[in-house]
Amino acid sequence: MIEVKNLSKYYGPTKAVEGVSFTVEKGEILGLLGPNGAGKTTIMRILTGFFQPSGGSAKIAGFDVVEEPLEVKKRIGYMQEGQQGPALYYEMTVRSFLDFAAELKGAPKKERNQNVYKAMELAGIKDVKDRIIGRLSSGYKQRVGLAQALLNDPEVLILDEPTRGLDPKQIIEIRQLIKNMAGERTIILSSHILPEVSMTCNKIVIIDRGEKVAEDTQEELSRKAEGGDKVVVKLKGKQEIPAVAKEFEKVKGLGELKITEEGGLTVVSVVRNGSKDIREDLFKTAVNNGWIILEMKSSILSLEEVFLRLTTKEDA
Amino acid sequence: MNKALIIAKRELKSYFVSPVAYVIIGLFLLISGFMYYSILFSSRVAEIRGFLMNMCFVFMLMAPILSMRLLSEEKKLGTLEFLFTSPITVMDIVLGKYLGVILLYLITTAFFLQYPLYLVLFARPDLGPILTSVLGFVLNGAACLAIGLFASSLSENQLISAVVGMITLIFFWIIGWVGDLLPGGAGNFLASLSLIKPLENLSKGLIIASDLFYYAALIFFFLFITVKRLEWKRW
Numbered sequence: 001m002i003e004v005k006n007l008s009k010y011y012g013p014t015k016a017v018e019g020v021s022f023t024v025e026k027g028e029i030l031g032l033l034g035p036n037g038a039g040k041t042t043i044m045r046i047l048t049g050f051f052q053p054s055g056g057s058a059k060i061a062g063f064d065v066v067e068e069p070l071e072v073k074k075r076i077g078y079m080q081e082g083q084q085g086p087a088l089y090y091e092m093t094v095r096s097f098l099d100f101a102a103e104l105k106g107a108p109k110k111e112r113n114q115n116v117y118k119a120m121e122l123a124g125i126k127d128v129k130d131r132i133i134g135r136l137s138s139g140y141k142q143r144v145g146l147a148q149a150l151l152n153d154p155e156v157l158i159l160d161e162p163t164r165g166l167d168p169k170q171i172i173e174i175r176q177l178i179k180n181m182a183g184e185r186t187i188i189l190s191s192h193i194l195p196e197v198s199m200t201c202n203k204i205v206i207i208d209r210g211e212k213v214a215e216d217t218q219e220e221l222s223r224k225a226e227g228g229d230k231v232v233v234k235l236k237g238k239q240e241i242p243a244v245a246k247e248f249e250k251v252k253g254l255g256e257l258k259i260t261e262e263g264g265l266t267v268v269s270v271v272r273n274g275s276k277d278i279r280e281d282l283f284k285t286a287v288n289n290g291w292i293i294l295e296m297k298s299s300i301l302s303l304e305e306v307f308l309r310l311t312t313k314e315d316a
Numbered sequence: 317m318n319k320a321l322i323i324a325k326r327e328l329k330s331y332f333v334s335p336v337a338y339v340i341i342g343l344f345l346l347i348s349g350f351m352y353y354s355i356l357f358s359s360r361v362a363e364i365r366g367f368l369m370n371m372c373f374v375f376m377l378m379a380p381i382l383s384m385r386l387l388s389e390e391k392k393l394g395t396l397e398f399l400f401t402s403p404i405t406v407m408d409i410v411l412g413k414y415l416g417v418i419l420l421y422l423i424t425t426a427f428f429l430q431y432p433l434y435l436v437l438f439a440r441p442d443l444g445p446i447l448t449s450v451l452g453f454v455l456n457g458a459a460c461l462a463i464g465l466f467a468s469s470l471s472e473n474q475l476i477s478a479v480v481g482m483i484t485l486i487f488f489w490i491i492g493w494v495g496d497l498l499p500g501g502a503g504n505f506l507a508s509l510s511l512i513k514p515l516e517n518l519s520k521g522l523i524i525a526s527d528l529f530y531y532a533a534l535i536f537f538f539l540f541i542t543v544k545r546l547e548w549k550r551w
Contacts, residue, residue, distance in 0.1 A: 048401040073403040080397050087394030089326075091333045103322045104402040148398075 001026045001186040002047070002156065006056035009042050009210075016042045017210045019056070024203070029182045031201030032190040039210040040190040041081060044160050047188070048078045060156055074106070077149035081160040086145025090134030094125060094144055097133060098151065105152045115152055122177065123147035138165040146174070150181075157181065159189040163196060175200050230299050233282055235266040236292040244268065247289055251281040265294065319404040323412025327386070328419045340382055341424050347374055352431050362439035364432055365519045368449045371428070372456045372515055376489060379457065380481030382420065383464030384474040386413045387546070391472035396546075410543050414465055421457045428453060445521035452518030455531045456511060460485055462538040469545045485511075488534075 002024040009017040017039040024030045032040045045051040047058055049069040057064060063071040080087055089097055098116045107115050120126045123143040128136060133144055142165055149157055162178065163171045178187060178200050191197050197204055206214040235244070241259050248257055248268060256271040272278055279298060286293050331337035348371050355367045390396040399409050432450065435441045467481030468474075488511045495507025507513070514527035 045397070050397050050400045070403050070405070073401060076401070078401045080394065080401070087398055089330070089395055090393070091330055092326075100322065100326050101398075101402070104319060104399075104404055106319075106403060 001028075001061060002030075002188065003059040004043070004047070004056070005058070007043065007046060007053055007058055008055035009039075009046060009051060010054045015210050017046075017207075020205075020207065020210075020212045021056075022205050022212065022215055024186055024188060026186050027183050028203055029178065029187045029189065029201045031197035031204045032188060032207060033194065033197050033204055034190075034192065034207035036192055038207045040192075040207055041160055042210075043207070044078070044080075044158050044188065044190060048076060048080075048158055049073055075154055076156045076158055077151065077154035079145045079149040079157075079159045079162060081164060086142060086148075088133050088141060088144055088148070091132065093130050093132055094120070094136070094147075095129040097144065098147060101148045102151045107152050118153075119147040119150040122150050122181075124173070124177075139167060139170045142166055142170075142174075146177075155185060157185050157187045157189075159187065161191055162189055163191070163193070171196070230269065230271050231279060231282060232295075232297045232299075233268040233270075233286065233293060234262075234295040235268065235286060236294050237266070238264060239266045239291060241266070244291075247285055248282070251278055251285055253278050253281075266291075319408040320412035320415060323399075323404075323409060324415035324419060327413055327416025331416075331420050336382070336385070337420060340378055341427065344375065344378060344424060345427055348428065348431070362435050362441040364435065364441075364446060364449050367431065368453060368519045369512075369515065372453060372511075373489070375453075375457055376460050376485045376511070377482060379460035380464045380467060380478040380485065383417055383461050383468050383481060384478040385468070386417060386465055387468040387542075388472050388474045388477045392474075406543050406546050410465070410539055410546065414462065414539060417461050417465070418458060421461060422454070425450070425454055425457070442521070445519065448518045448521050448523055451523075452515050455518070455528075456515050459511065459531055459534045462535040463488070466538045466542045466545070469542045 004023070005021050007017055007020045008015075020039075020043060022030070032043060034040050042051065046053045047060065047065060049065050049072055052066060057066070059065070060072045061075050063075070065072050089100075092100070095116070098119060099112065102112045102115050117126075120129055123146045125140060125143050125147055128140055133141060136144065142162070146159070146162060149159065159178070163174050166174060175196065178189065181187065182202075189197075189200065203217060204215070205212055238261055241261070244266060245257065245259050248254070248259075248270070251270075253272060254270050258269045260267050260269075268282075270278065270282070279296065282296070283293065348367075351370050351374075352364075352367055355370070359366070387396070390399065400406075429450065432441075432446045435446065436443075463484050464477075464481040467484060468477040470480055471477050488509060490510075492507050492510030492512050495503045495510070497503065498506065508530075514524070514530050517524055517527050
């Protein structure tokens, strides 16, 4: 449905996006994840035809965004991220704005009313339809932006930070809404909030400094990110850190070892490298040295950790 | 074209939501009423020539204030992105914006028509020059607004747009004087850019093809570079 190949965008000499490729199948939700300024919005703006790419190509529903922008624009619903929430005509009422947007999108007059009502229903803004947009709370403004994107049942939805500025309850509602819409529609959403992406998306593309650093499902990403499982062992008493490190380094299959002191305990955190379960070896090492294990905990790397690992690798 | 009309309709409506349109039209009518009164009563001649030139000059100063928000505001709010990602062309956007403000100007013109009407009611003016004067008023306004629209595409700051528009318009107003200072081809060329000359002809009742072409070319040129300016921004 969406095919991005080697996409690049430069603002003069400044690189915004370079060599990004990914595909999204029909019915999938793709999450673009990255720190602020990574190039997420730029990618979306190229997909929606607002920016021209400096290199590479992007196709939506088989239409090239540069060659046939009108065909592409007919098939997408785009919710942009403005300086303060989505950009809307603040002097208009919700109803008249959506009417205007539907008209621009080319809905015949008869269907227009129905389209507008359906979008308002989906976004949950029917009760504010006659209010002036500028006077709505930011949560409602966001929803008006979403309703605008939903007009005329687009095949592809492109949502730039759809939950920005919402309260926790609204965030859950919007996420649910987005999830409900997948299946029939193909969705790309961007966010720098990790749990959001991991909860709503089937597929995640991580962007950093304009380049793609990873693309996968969340589980796969966690597994791939240098080892996957993390084990934390807490030893009783303060131990000599170098000595502890030396002993634990002998354990095979360790990816990363970190030893710290915390509240009178010695904390050994290790990341597994490979598929071998290292908990047994860790236990034996401790016993052989006469260290008492008070706690041993293993966990899957959260998306947050994967993300940090991937995006801060160079600096580390 | 259809889409341009949709944009024009919204644009016109939004003028009347804010006080801008009321204030500008109100002030314009106040000034024009005073000018009409003083010019007519001091000259006691049933014609609107002098009045027309003065009013066109006043409108020239006001046009950038009417047009400053057209694109600047959209840029600032980010709604230009909404328009650009809707299935319409840049030309639709520019034409729509232009038509919107032209419709507002035609509403102003409807009020302006009362002045020649008084002459017709209470005197026996020569109708020819009066009709061409009204045509001149419309064409001059349309040219000023096209320049104002272009100025509005340059900045997201409305004040800057208005100032740039005003300076450009004043340039087009006074460029004719250079014709007297610079002899030869260059002087003639610059003089032919002037907004005054065709307006003077129309106020005398002269409809000259080259004057009409001048207005058409000026409007087309500024709409064209506005389209180019907006397209260029996306690269």
